Amino acid sequence: MIRVFKVKEQQKEATENAKGSPIKKQSVGELRLHKDISELNLPNGCKISFVNGKDDLMNFEVSIQPDEGYYLGGKFVFNFNAPSIYPHEAPKVKCKTKVYHPNIDLEGNVCLNILREDWKPVLNINTIIYGLFHLFTQPDHEDPLNQEAATVLRDNPKMFANSV
Template identity: 30%
Template sequence: MRAVWFLRRGRRDTENETPTVVWFCEGDDEVEGRWCTRIVLLGELGLASVLLVDGNKNLHSEPITFIEILAAFNTQAVRMSTPARKRLMRDFKRLQQDPPAGISGAPYDNNIMLWNAVIFGPDDTPWDGGTFKLTLQFSEDYPNKPPTVRFVSRMFHPNIYADGSICLNILQNQWSPIYDVAAILTSIQSLLCDPNPNSPANSEAARMFSENKREYNRKVREIVEQSWTAD
């Protein structure tokens, strides 16, 4: 089958997209991880659509995203049929089709159980302008159990531990299967500006937030500036 890649160029439709052939193979035995990795690289985490056609250029399927190609063809993704992986594929589609303001996220490489995400500091707050990276590690119990979420970026916040772990009720005792990745990330974004100093993960940040808001905001601004240059 032949994969025809369409660069979105910022558009939601395919009306003016130019196809580029990125791979051709004669048999299923050639559809291995190498090919899927190639699609991942070209797809840039879902910002592309893919058509599969046969040697006679007959349409094989409707446009699909790279994550669906991984589900169908990657030999390491046979377990994509599990409920957790199906749910994560739906979460990813929703996040791509209707992304909430100020957040982004996608599976890491070809592992749908591990996500990289970015939260942008809300406008008109001390966090404004910050770009904060996170990881989300899911288990096969998702969505019945929450993922393990951790900030990779350095943070200074009453409810964020030194290792980046987050003290947030929906990630603990108030978790519900109705929450998806978008809901998790938007909740964390809201937590940045609305901390709970009475349940601190960082006692210094909690004390400063309660007793010296000006100094706390100054520390936050330092974190924001560091996020610009962090790897």
Template identity: 45%
Template structure:
């Protein structure tokens, strides 16, 4: 058997035994403890011991979705950051880039995810969706069409649905920050 130990002593005398924390765990610790969120975003950990499962609440202070509080669930698996976190909206919201099941159309959550990205990038990306909804990559096609066709009507639809109203036979959740 080749003698590896002599190489080790030479090159790496200071190496120490590492704690039993997975790379994913440490990476999540790093991402979370370095979060520098604006006052419009807050995280909540139902089980503070578990860093891999939490919610993010976004309360935009400008734009069409102002005055609402939008909740997203984050689920991170042990293959992070090779795989992106799984993010879903937990409310029914009228938004061109969210469908009524809570799926989110944000490129860095799927096709453009890279391990160099972090949770801060994902959260900032989510907030951006509320500031600048993008009708060109629709997930809720009707909302996107409305936004393109008649911006004022779209805006009215947003306000109605945010209050928990119905639109074309669909009920939306009341997301007004004051109601929560």
């Protein structure tokens, strides 16, 4: 029985070598990301791009151009880095664009509950993108990462509008 298994393994290797490079096995995270990306239904003003090519699904960028609110007319780019154990762990998301926002600090860290304590494996990339989009249409001063921006938004919305 072991001999049969060994022969089959050798045949498989020979077939892979004959075709060129061996087929890379995908991690569970890559398989899930492939599914998430194929099912994307992005809001207007959002785009996804694979800066390392389509072979690297674990790292990509999302650009958001809000169609209303304080950030109308702006373009904000986010880096997504999904761990190999995705969806059991949320992707790391950073804003590449400097922005004055209550939920995004000056280093680009994002305060979005579904990226932290409210993450569940049933959530997906589409959910995160909609969450980010929502931060631009309705910034949340009650759960801030940038305390100063949150205070200005809460106490003086007109001044906040002039600052963004």
